[in-house]
Structures are given as structure tokens and as C-alpha cells.
Amino acid sequence: MGILDNDTVVVDAILTKIGRQKLANGQPLGITKFSFGDTGVDYTLYNPDHPSGSDSYGTAITSLPMLEAVPDDNVFLRSKLWGSGERNVQNFSFITVQNTSVTIMKVPSQTQSTPVTINPTVFPVVPDATFDFKILDVRGVAVRGIKNVPFDHPDPASGIVSGRTLEINAQAQQITSQKSFGIEITREGTAPAFVTVTMETNNSTT
Numbered sequence: 001m002g003i004l005d006n007d008t009v010v011v012d013a014i015l016t017k018i019g020r021q022k023l024a025n026g027q028p029l030g031i032t033k034f035s036f037g038d039t040g041v042d043y044t045l046y047n048p049d050h051p052s053g054s055d056s057y058g059t060a061i062t063s064l065p066m067l068e069a070v071p072d073d074n075v076f077l078r079s080k081l082w083g084s085g086e087r088n089v090q091n092f093s094f095i096t097v098q099n100t101s102v103t104i105m106k107v108p109s110q111t112q113s114t115p116v117t118i119n120p121t122v123f124p125v126v127p128d129a130t131f132d133f134k135i136l137d138v139r140g141v142a143v144r145g146i147k148n149v150p151f152d153h154p155d156p157a158s159g160i161v162s163g164r165t166l167e168i169n170a171q172a173q174q175i176t177s178q179k180s181f182g183i184e185i186t187r188e189g190t191a192p193a194f195v196t197v198t199m200e201t202n203n204s205t206t
Helices: 017-024
Strands: 094-096 101-104 116-118 121-123 131-135 159-163 166-169 179-187 190-199
Touching: 094 179, 101 116, 101 166, 131 166
Parallel strands: 094 190, 101 190
Antiparallel strands: 094 121, 116 166, 131 159, 131 179, 179 190
């Protein structure tokens, strides 16, 4: 990944093989959909106390270097901006979670852990909404629908399950050191949510 020149680059695009072939043959690309994201934007830099007034509140944000596009949605466009171009729309759908940071705690005097349940909702409310839960590292994690991967497996492995809620636990007697990982919660047409999960060690009865 590289840094782009804010002063000269307007659009940075990566074409697929089919797109490059069409371009070489003088054919239109036929783009019908696109997505915006704000990966790399630090909104904490917004400064309503800027001495130059309201026109400069967001100067630090707009001065940030632009990241070069990469064809990997685990790196780029992880934070998508939603909308269909409608006018006079005050609120778009988004996912909310009561606790965005949860801990899977060890059961005292045992090598088991206590599961936690992630229960997202949609705003505006959608009854019985279902979600995709992408666990970014399933090593040592116990989730129905995902094959167990040992905690000491050398490489990170991700997994996706779908449902209204997600019950997640640590594999018994597996966790030899505290571990944290992320879960991306998505739903078509809805801004996503992110939860950080921490697992306590459970490889001894002490």
C-alpha cells in the first residue's frame, strides 16, 4: 500500500483482468455500482475549537494523505459509507451493538470459559434481522458452524457465520495466553459494526 498525492490524484482505480481487456479493446467498462469508504480517516482530528473558525474545523482531516487502493476488502473499504443517492434522507440504516468490547472469561477452578452472546440490532428497526458475523481470527474460538482451529495454529484464519445473534466461546483448555480479535458484523444495505473480543487464559485450573 502506498500514499497518494492529495494535490493531483482525483480517482485511483484498480481494474480486473476483464476490465483491462475491455479498456484495451476500446470497450466501455460498464460500471453500474460503486462504494465509498473512509478507511484511513481519523475523525478525532475534527477540531471545533480551531482558531481560524468553522471553515477550518476539518482541515486536519482533509490534509491526511490518501491511501492507495488495494484489491482486498480486509484492508481497504473496511469502513463503508452507505447511501443510494436519495435526497432529503436524514438516517440510513446502520448496525448497533450494546457492547463493542466483550471478554470471554475463564470459569474459576476449571479449564472452561463462559460464552458471550453478541446481539446486534438495526436502526431503523428491522424485526428478525439476520447478520453476517466475520470472525477475523478463529484460532482457539468455539462457534457453531465454524470448524475448530487450535489456538497454537501458526497462521490466522477467518470464518463467517450468519444469524440473528452470535454465541461465541473459547475452546476448553486451549487458551495459553490472553488473546483479542475482531468481529465484523454486516448486513446488505446497512452500515456495519465492529466488536472486539478478548479471551482469558483457560489452560489451567488456577
